[in-house]
Amino acid sequence: MSERVDVAVLGMGPGGEVAASRLMQAGKRVAVFERELIGGECAYWACIPSKTVLRPSEAQTEVQRAAGVGGAELNWSETSDYRDYMIRNLDDAGQVEGYSKQGALVIKEDARITGPGRIQAGGQEVIAEHIIIATGSDAVIPPLEGLSEITAWTNRETYTATTLPGSVVIVGGSAVGVETATFLSRFGVHVTLLQRGNRLIDREEPRVGELAHHYLEAAGVDVRLNASAKRGRRDGGSSVIELDDGSTATGDVVIFATGRKPRTAGLGFEDVGVSIGQHGQVQIDEQCKAAENVWAIGDVTGVMPFTHVAKYQGRIAAEAILGGSRKAFYDGIPRVVFGEPEIAAAGLTQQQADHAGLRTVSTELDVADAIARPWTYEKDPVGNLGLLVDTDAKVLIGAWAVAPLAGEWIHHASLAIRARLPLDTLRDQVAQFPTYHEAYLAALDNIKA
Ligand SMILES: Cc1cc2nc3c(=O)[nH]c(=O)nc-3n(C[C@H](O)[C@H](O)[C@H](O)COP(=O)(O)OP(=O)(O)OC[C@H]3O[C@@H](n4cnc5c(N)ncnc54)[C@H](O)[C@@H]3O)c2cc1C
Numbered sequence: 001m002s003e004r005v006d007v008a009v010l011g012m013g014p015g016g017e018v019a020a021s022r023l024m025q026a027g028k029r030v031a032v033f034e035r036e037l038i039g040g041e042c043a044y045w046a047c048i049p050s051k052t053v054l055r056p057s058e059a060q061t062e063v064q065r066a067a068g069v070g071g072a073e074l075n076w077s078e079t080s081d082y083r084d085y086m087i088r089n090l091d092d093a094g095q096v097e098g099y100s101k102q103g104a105l106v107i108k109e110d111a112r113i114t115g116p117g118r119i120q121a122g123g124q125e126v127i128a129e130h131i132i133i134a135t136g137s138d139a140v141i142p143p144l145e146g147l148s149e150i151t152a153w154t155n156r157e158t159y160t161a162t163t164l165p166g167s168v169v170i171v172g173g174s175a176v177g178v179e180t181a182t183f184l185s186r187f188g189v190h191v192t193l194l195q196r197g198n199r200l201i202d203r204e205e206p207r208v209g210e211l212a213h214h215y216l217e218a219a220g221v222d223v224r225l226n227a228s229a230k231r232g233r234r235d236g237g238s239s240v241i242e243l244d245d246g247s248t249a250t251g252d253v254v255i256f257a258t259g260r261k262p263r264t265a266g267l268g269f270e271d272v273g274v275s276i277g278q279h280g281q282v283q284i285d286e287q288c289k290a291a292e293n294v295w296a297i298g299d300v301t302g303v304m305p306f307t308h309v310a311k312y313q314g315r316i317a318a319e320a321i322l323g324g325s326r327k328a329f330y331d332g333i334p335r336v337v338f339g340e341p342e343i344a345a346a347g348l349t350q351q352q353a354d355h356a357g358l359r360t361v362s363t364e365l366d367v368a369d370a371i372a373r374p375w376t377y378e379k380d381p382v383g384n385l386g387l388l389v390d391t392d393a394k395v396l397i398g399a400w401a402v403a404p405l406a407g408e409w410i411h412h413a414s415l416a417i418r419a420r421l422p423l424d425t426l427r428d429q430v431a432q433f434p435t436y437h438e439a440y441l442a443a444l445d446n447i448k449a
Contacts, residue, residue, distance in 0.1 A: 003105055005031040007321060008119050008128035010111050010267075012095075013040020014307045015298030016134035018314030020104060026322050030104045031126045033111035033119065038095035041136055041155075041299075042307045044087045049159035050179055052086045053079055054338050057186030061340050062404075065378035076187055080162055087160070113268035117293065130293045130321050133269065133282055134314070137260035137299035142171075146232035150239035153255045155180075164189050165252035169241050171229050172257035173200040175337045178212055180257055181221045182339045191220075192249040194227040194241065201337060204345050204400060205386060207364065211402040212343055219340065224249065262300040269294075277302065286327035288317040295320065304333060332417030336407035341382060344410035347398035347417040350388060358397065362388045363446040367403055370442035372434035377404060385439045387413070389447055395420045401439075409436045423447070 007023050009016045012034040020032050037044055056079050063072035088094065099106050109122030119126045139154035141147070153168075158180055164187055170177050173195030185191045193200075193216065199209030200216070200223070216223050228244040232254065241249045262281045270276060273291035275283040281302025282290050290296040295317040298310030309330070316328045337343040353360045367383035368374045374381030383403025390397045399413030416426055427444050431437040 002118075002125040002127045003031065004127045005029045005105060006128065007031070007130045007132060008033065008111075008126055009132045009134055010113075010119065011040065011134035011136055011263075011298075011300075012038040012099075013134060013136045013298060013310060014042050015136075015310030015314045016040070016132065018311045019132050019134065019295075019297060019318045020099070021102075022315060022318035023321065024102050024104060026318070028321075031107060031119070031128060032099055032104050033107045033109065033121050034092075035108070035110040037090065037092040038099065038106075039088075039092060042310075044090055045156045045159050047307050049083050049087050050155070050176075050183065051338055052083045053159070053187075054179065054183050057183065058338075058340060060186070062378075065380065067379050074187060076164060079187075083159075090160070112266065113272055113294075115268075116272050130295065131272075132317055132321075133267075133274070133290060133294065133296040133300055134298050134310070135263040135267065135300045137262050137305065139256065140259045140261050141256045142229070142258055144229055144232050144241075149234040150232035150241070151253045152232075152239075153253050155257070157253075158255055166190065167238075167251040168192070168253045168255050169194060169239070169249040169251040170255045170257055171241065172259070173197075173223070173225075174203070174257065174259070175201065175335075177255075177257035178216065178337050178339050178343070180255060181216055181223075182219065185216070185219045185221050186340070190222075190251070192222040192224065192251060194229060194243070194249060195223070195225050196228045198225050200225075201343065203349075204335070204343075205349050207384070207386060208343060208345065208400050208402060211384060212337070212339060215340060215402075222249075260299065260305060262302055264300065286329070287320040287325075288313050288328060289320065304330060304335075306333070306335070309333060329418075332414045334407070334410050334414045336410065338407065339402075341402060341404045342406040343400075343402050344406040345398075345400040346410055346414040347396070348388060349398060353388060353390070353397060359391045360388055360397070361391050361447055362386060362398075363443050365439055365443040365446065367436065367439045367442075371436070371438040373436050373438065374404075376434055383436070383439070385443050387440075387443045387447070389423065393420070394423045396423065396426065403436060403439075405436055409439075412437060412440055 006028040008031045009020045060072040111121035114120045167190035181193045200212045230244045282296040297313035364386045368381040385401045388398030396416045
């Protein structure tokens, strides 16, 4: 017999978890479907393990760069033990129990939509008034010739590895490639990073890519730009990537950080009126509605592939189901790459502002030239902040920072951009002395009133 619920949530990554929890708190009967582990990619193979294994070397770098302290040593075995604790040893029994106790119908099976309000999973049928699609995304591995000959990893093998390889070739120089190169190089792995385009992190300002490149090379990473992988082959115990310029890159392992694609195939979405866009994403409106009584959130929507966006959309969809009218808007949402130092951005790049026909002025600040905190923080201070202002509206529309703790203090710019705070209000902000936050005031001083 079919179970009846108010809402069925397909996929229990961060998006699905937030939506399900909010709906249950509001008294809805919820069924949650998860084919792997409750917590999704983020909790076991992405955000959590990557930030956990990046932390020891971050702390070591802090020690090395601060005056009057020394002796920090990395220990991979302790790091990987703590990482395993953080990813719950790939066990979600606690989550299954937790959701069940809260009253959810928990179904640990591959689910698909079989008709309006109908979901089939592991021989069980559930009938739901609303369906939330939160199925996330899969790592993309390009169909290289010779792929089967090489040892190919994605984020999954990388961030659950117990033994680190001696050398790796990372294909892809965006956020995941840069973080992975940072983590592995700090743990003594020889890293070659291949980027097809002419700069790293190419969705951000060119200056951001340039700085990221500089810091990775300083950490010993062999960064190769305009390097397009053509084919793979094995050479004894090594995996070799042949590039289209005739050169090669060799490692024990090849890690593909070549993007992600929304998980939609074969799940019956189109049969209930959901439209799939040209990048395979579920198309949604401002309330995350994908079709009548069908909602979609997180990576599967292709909006911005971040956990904080999946969680935000989870809140928007839950509110819509509960009768609310709040609309999602994505201006100024922060984007952080946890490199050394951190790389953070919010809002538009110059190119996007130009496309939008906005009149702008931009500025870049070397934080060590302007404020005290970098000097109290480290002996040889580094850090850059860039701001982009709409000169007609007199508001901040873009910001980036490559500097210690930038992922924390980018939120000032994020809020200013989202709330369209007048520049005069930002100039009137009194920042605690001495903090990196003061850099905003110094940078705004460079922009004429
Ligand atoms: C290496 C790496 C590091 C990252 N670091 C960060 C970071 O620091 N900060 C950040 O904001 N973002 C980060 N991200 C991105 C982040 O992981 C994703 O944006 C986030 O996981 C998306 O959440 P989601 O709920 O949409 O999907 P997912 O986390 O992918 O969860 C979807 C869930 O749906 C399940 N599912 C799929 N199909 C079905 C089905 N048919 N039936 C049942 N269940 C199904 C899956 O098993 C999965 O558990 C990182 C990504 C990578 C790869």
